Amino acid sequence: SRRGIPEAILAEGKSTAQVVALAETALETTDRALLTRVSDDQVDALRTALAESAPDATIERRGTTVRVVGSDFDQPELGVTVGIVTAGTVDKPVGDEAEIVCADAGAMIDRVDDVGVAALTRTLDQVERFRDADVLIVAAGREGALPTVIAGLVDTPVIAVPVSSGYGHGGDGEAALAGLLQSCTVLSVVNIDAGFVAGAQATLIARAIHSARR
Amino acid sequence: SRRGIPEAILAEGKSTAQVVALAETALETTDRALLTRVSDDQVDALRTALAESAPDATIERRGTTVRVVGSDFDQPELGVTVGIVTAGTVDKPVGDEAEIVCADAGAMIDRVDDVGVAALTRTLDQVERFRDADVLIVAAGREGALPTVIAGLVDTPVIAVPVSSGYGHGGDGEAALAGLLQSCTVLSVVNIDAGFVAGAQATLIARAIHSARR
Amino acid sequence: SRRGIPEAILAEGKSTAQVVALAETALETTDRALLTRVSDDQVDALRTALAESAPDATIERRGTTVRVVGSDFDQPELGVTVGIVTAGTVDKPVGDEAEIVCADAGAMIDRVDDVGVAALTRTLDQVERFRDADVLIVAAGREGALPTVIAGLVDTPVIAVPVSSGYGHGGDGEAALAGLLQSCTVLSVVNIDAGFVAGAQATLIARAIHSARR
Amino acid sequence: SRRGIPEAILAEGKSTAQVVALAETALETTDRALLTRVSDDQVDALRTALAESAPDATIERRGTTVRVVGSDFDQPELGVTVGIVTAGTVDKPVGDEAEIVCADAGAMIDRVDDVGVAALTRTLDQVERFRDADVLIVAAGREGALPTVIAGLVDTPVIAVPVSSGYGHGGDGEAALAGLLQSCTVLSVVNIDAGFVAGAQATLIARAIHSARR
Amino acid sequence: SRRGIPEAILAEGKSTAQVVALAETALETTDRALLTRVSDDQVDALRTALAESAPDATIERRGTTVRVVGSDFDQPELGVTVGIVTAGTVDKPVGDEAEIVCADAGAMIDRVDDVGVAALTRTLDQVERFRDADVLIVAAGREGALPTVIAGLVDTPVIAVPVSSGYGHGGDGEAALAGLLQSCTVLSVVNIDAGFVAGAQATLIARAIHSARR
Amino acid sequence: SRRGIPEAILAEGKSTAQVVALAETALETTDRALLTRVSDDQVDALRTALAESAPDATIERRGTTVRVVGSDFDQPELGVTVGIVTAGTVDKPVGDEAEIVCADAGAMIDRVDDVGVAALTRTLDQVERFRDADVLIVAAGREGALPTVIAGLVDTPVIAVPVSSGYGHGGDGEAALAGLLQSCTVLSVVNIDAGFVAGAQATLIARAIHSARR
Amino acid sequence: SRRGIPEAILAEGKSTAQVVALAETALETTDRALLTRVSDDQVDALRTALAESAPDATIERRGTTVRVVGSDFDQPELGVTVGIVTAGTVDKPVGDEAEIVCADAGAMIDRVDDVGVAALTRTLDQVERFRDADVLIVAAGREGALPTVIAGLVDTPVIAVPVSSGYGHGGDGEAALAGLLQSCTVLSVVNIDAGFVAGAQATLIARAIHSARR
Amino acid sequence: SRRGIPEAILAEGKSTAQVVALAETALETTDRALLTRVSDDQVDALRTALAESAPDATIERRGTTVRVVGSDFDQPELGVTVGIVTAGTVDKPVGDEAEIVCADAGAMIDRVDDVGVAALTRTLDQVERFRDADVLIVAAGREGALPTVIAGLVDTPVIAVPVSSGYGHGGDGEAALAGLLQSCTVLSVVNIDAGFVAGAQATLIARAIHSARR
């Protein structure tokens, strides 16, 4: 593990056997394993394998992200809140990816879903929660306006994640990415669908705040 | 004039002599001339020339758009309101281009400037004015979030104009254009900086409403 | 429903179970459901489910768009005509998507298919119908010339929809989109294949005309 | 001269001295010189130089293209008509470039300007002239619809030239190029603003027809 | 049929039933049918159907192109040679598409395969055949250098077809297309893989030569 | 001022008069003014004007960034260190832009220049300083490898700024931006040359740490 | 075989029958066959076929590359070392492709895997091996920083291969390619995933060194 | 100097004063200075300054590249030939940049200009010289076919330099770059116009051959 952030196993494009083997190794060496972009079949195979090799391990799954925690894992606690906000249904798995990374590091999570700018009052209703977070991850697809809007309403640092929803020109998350890089409010950006990177960056900031608090 | 929309003279890339000649012809044949992307030098030359050839004509100038109105021009009146909204300083000339086209056709204009989403409360304060317009033109650069936000708050048809502000990736208005095509609220779009086209399209809608009112 | 436009359920990329559940909810809360980019399997599953949960509902299907109307639905009537024009076979489902949105809002539809510019006389033969519409939606793929040609022949506001046909450079609708943004006649544009957005925008204009007529 | 097509001197990006020297060499070796993208200053310098070095030579200039013809030049005659059609003012210099190449080879030219699709009846009025040509060059900028429309109305082979007019997305001639490659009528294409290449290709076809006629 | 060029049925993306129906209609109305991008399954279905509906018809297949000729078809003869040249194995089906269109119109075909520039002597060995053709179609993928090289060696008009071979940057035929538009020898271009368009354009030129010969 | 970050005046593209006026207003209302992308002429005019209107104000200039501080300005102090690292000469002004924003907010700055990866030992020599910072801004152009390398060596959160150096493919900072979004080490990104945004984001993080420390 | 480099058979996109036939021909005519991008099924079919037709041949397989060596093959020996370095797991098959080409030509191979810049010390540990090679091939995906870092540490010529790993903006190897073209250290580049070309180019250099050594 | 390759001073975008100062420092520390993309004014200023500060130094200038050699410079000699080949006039300065780097390192240069593929026989006439070089640099713009053609005729390693000539689609050297990456003959590539990098890479190969020869 680099910088205290666990190396995640990107399951997509790997064989089920490879994924299981990599997860078992991670579990042995770091007491837990983090897997992203996991298919249903890969999860099933993982369950079967771990029932044998690590029967005490707990398997958490959110969207396409999986975290396996060994019985010896010494869960840290940071006492710092990462707000994780998603605009629409399709943005949720990206938020999940970020959430599992932050939770693994012991951050407290405040998760807010379905506050896309098409129904702005729902967004505005949550402003206090956004302000109470120590750091915010905001994931949005299509035109990706949500992180820009939220960053204009809070003092919290915002990490924006463009999501690969939408079709036609600017689809695959490119419109959201370009818009976030051009944002007229202050925020920093990670790559399209890179929930893992956003979570890891938020964790580094949360740790800095945690150290300062002590 | 096609569809009752005056042909505008795109001054950019034309010589001053060409621009003056085209303006004089337009004035003679249609009792006014509309010029877009006009430089200071071209305006000066136009003033000098018209002082001779058309001393009774009035010269209106907003941003880089110029309208010359002959003394015989029979100003129509539509009794329909086009709301024209711009996000930042740099978006104003694009709004001006749209405004002059609509005003030429006799539409009533409700102009709202400086309501970019970075200061969202200023946007929200104007919602009633947006709702009262019959048709809205909203121009915004950089990430171009403003038309999306406004279209989520009103029932009025919104024509969005991406503006070529911003630098880096997605600059030249490309981020705003892509974001508006991906907008999660309902709107239609014209090309980057195409204030003229937005004004002409709003005019066609305004005329349809005007005809229906009679 | 936002702005009186029903939220459409984008079926593509959702599981059949999700699509059915979302449709049933929409039917319960708004007395009808609108689904776009629906597969054959999803339609079948929907039929089976609704036979149980909503036996009185009517299922309309055009191309890949489905509308479920509950027996209590109070169909509005606008008395305003939306012309919907498509260039080739492949553009029809995009026109269908637009048509169902407009029809749901009670607009009268005048549909004209197969009038691509390769056989220009067929286009010219329909000019009177194009002129009689209150607002026009024109969908065309490949080079997307049809909306430009029609917008030069009528006073009606034209909303152009580029369609993702064609292969090679400029395929996926990008040539048609760029050409429509550059159109030398006045029109506004929605994203590639965005029949739903075009229909919704036309509906907002139709409602404005309808209100004015009263 | 390759393939009987004179090598043209691309003046843009060369010093005035280089341009003059290259033109004088071409004149000496092939009895004429063809220069494209020539600036006013370069033309003046050329006139001054040739007044000394080649006082009998004739200097023809159309738009930004210049042809210098020596007194010994043996003008060929092809008896084949190349139709050269341009859509708007800005497309004319591209048509001029093509025209001078074809005329140099002795083709008869039928030139038609200002028949852009925004005023379709003007285009349709000229169909007989388009049909009477043996080969057609059609230059158009912005959305580049004109070559597609004309190719649908004639049996003559059409060579389309996209022109770098227009601003915003698809500007610099990219929309026109992509649209022409996607054209739903049969035509072949040369690069943006490549009037010289279109003229040269038309000349090769004209020569093939000329040979066949004998 | 437009311009005497048969409308081809683009089988890709159509159901087998649609393809068969369209082919039967074309056969009935024009005595033959031309189909491009046909799959093995579609060919089989076509054979079965035509065995019933048109037992006298002949089915020709080259690569992914199919031509069905009715017993009443009156095969024209042009007495003009179209040279069709391909660089590598993967370019052959594109050449086949062009060939079938030209042959349908009665052109004589001189086909040369496997003369890519990697083995330049093989190309140079065929120069006489290239020179003897009345018009040349040259198809090449990857860097697409072959049409440029050939056009430098002959006086014949060359129509270049970029082919969508190659992987990585510039794959999908984009490198070949861009290179052909930038070609330092005279040629005109059709879209990537557009063998049909190249064949149709060559046919129009061949007909012009044929008319001149009479 | 939004989020305690002063609005910067983007001088580029504004007239000297506008820039001076905006700076004077900012100075009056917030006791200082921050200007980015300022030309030499604009700085001179600013000096002249302020000598009259605000003789007590101090003018700081680094690269193309200018900060005017009024005599009443109450300089905050954060006691948090922002490390600012640049790769080459051309990256310095971008670092300066970031530095002035952070310094304005009272952060302590540790600036390290000329540690591009071409001379890796120079980079490695500074690792302790990178580790001692509370938050790092790393600016690099061309291939933009420096932020990736540093982020692999420290636990500090890294904000990467791609810089618009380099020519050819991937120039204008696009290669650096894409590489940073693809970085195999954890970091977040701002737009090309957006030193201001990086500095503002670092300031928000520094404030969060500052609050935690108290 | 051109330039002493065997023609490789690109198996991807060819039928199994074609691949087997091409391999058998290559084996007969050049005593071995080199196949790239081979699927599992294609390998199985090849094994079965060769068991019959060439029972003495040896089949080597690394990643997706296969080399069949006949019993008569006269293996050359170069006495020159090609270092082949890969950054991560996903880059290995690209390194394998290069390795098999170089080994076929008789180069000595020094292979170093898993030295991506995220764990820089592992890279630095291998510097002596990098320096001892006569020519280096370095393959890396995502941001592609590894070849840049290594080229700054050695005097050996470096051929960089960008690899198509990564998702989002700059995925498919485009970020790595652009970054390598912009590299601030000296290296040359081949296309994305083009391990074969890198191996062939390294072989040509190795042969030049080999000749010089004699 | 890194890897024995002198650091070049990229004059473009630097002030004349900066360029002079950097050149004087390089001359003092390494006994010579290498400057790329130098303007006429910068050369004049350099001459004036060096007349004072280093009257014994020799100033070599080719195209836009300048090399200043001090009287103490110990010119190495490699006894290895780098062939430098350019296609057209516009490619020469790129060849010059490469040539000066190689000559500085003591390589023998065999320079061949004006052998673009439009006049293929001129290219073929030089094949023996291409074969006699130890390493080849080939620079070509527009479609960039020349390096592909040459690499098919020789066993020498070829480093290809795409040049930013040409206008329209694929201009700025992008067509040539993409074509060279897709080349069907074996070569490696540097960025557009990167004559310096090509020369440096050729020098590294030349040194490896030189060492082997001893």
Ligand SMILES: Nc1ncnc2c1ncn2[C@@H]1O[C@H](COP(=O)(O)O)[C@@H](O)[C@H]1O
């Ligand atoms: N700013 C503008 N944006 C878009 N179209 C314009 C603009 N100004 C003028 N036009 C239109 O562009 C055409 C001018 O064409 P031309 O002057 O012939 O190049 C006319 O149809 C004008 O109405």
Ligand SMILES: Nc1ncnc2c1ncn2[C@@H]1O[C@H](COP(=O)(O)O)[C@@H](O)[C@H]1O
């Ligand atoms: N160099 C810069 N990069 C990004 N944003 C900037 C920069 N300089 C100023 N800004 C912001 O851009 C906006 C300026 O908008 P305006 O001056 O209205 O066009 C303000 O929010 C500034 O804080």
Ligand SMILES: Nc1ncnc2c1ncn2[C@@H]1O[C@H](COP(=O)(O)O)[C@@H](O)[C@H]1O
């Ligand atoms: N992976 C590869 N990358 C680049 N070129 C290849 C590769 N595999 C084979 N080739 C070359 O591509 C050509 C194959 O052409 P063909 O099989 O006719 O499509 C031959 O010159 C091969 O040497």
Ligand SMILES: Nc1ncnc2c1ncn2[C@@H]1O[C@H](COP(=O)(O)O)[C@@H](O)[C@H]1O
């Ligand atoms: N024309 C050129 N192309 C590529 N790199 C160059 C060129 N000229 C100079 N360089 C290199 O670019 C770097 C210059 O960095 P700097 O002057 O600090 O921006 C040095 O490593 C030079 O060797």
Ligand SMILES: [Mg+2]
């Ligand atoms: Mg969104």
Ligand SMILES: [Mg+2]
């Ligand atoms: Mg905005």
Ligand SMILES: [Mg+2]
């Ligand atoms: Mg169409």
Ligand SMILES: [Mg+2]
């Ligand atoms: Mg046009």
Ligand SMILES: [Mg+2]
């Ligand atoms: Mg080829």
Ligand SMILES: [Mg+2]
């Ligand atoms: Mg760098």
Ligand SMILES: [Mg+2]
């Ligand atoms: Mg890497």
Ligand SMILES: [Mg+2]
């Ligand atoms: Mg070339």
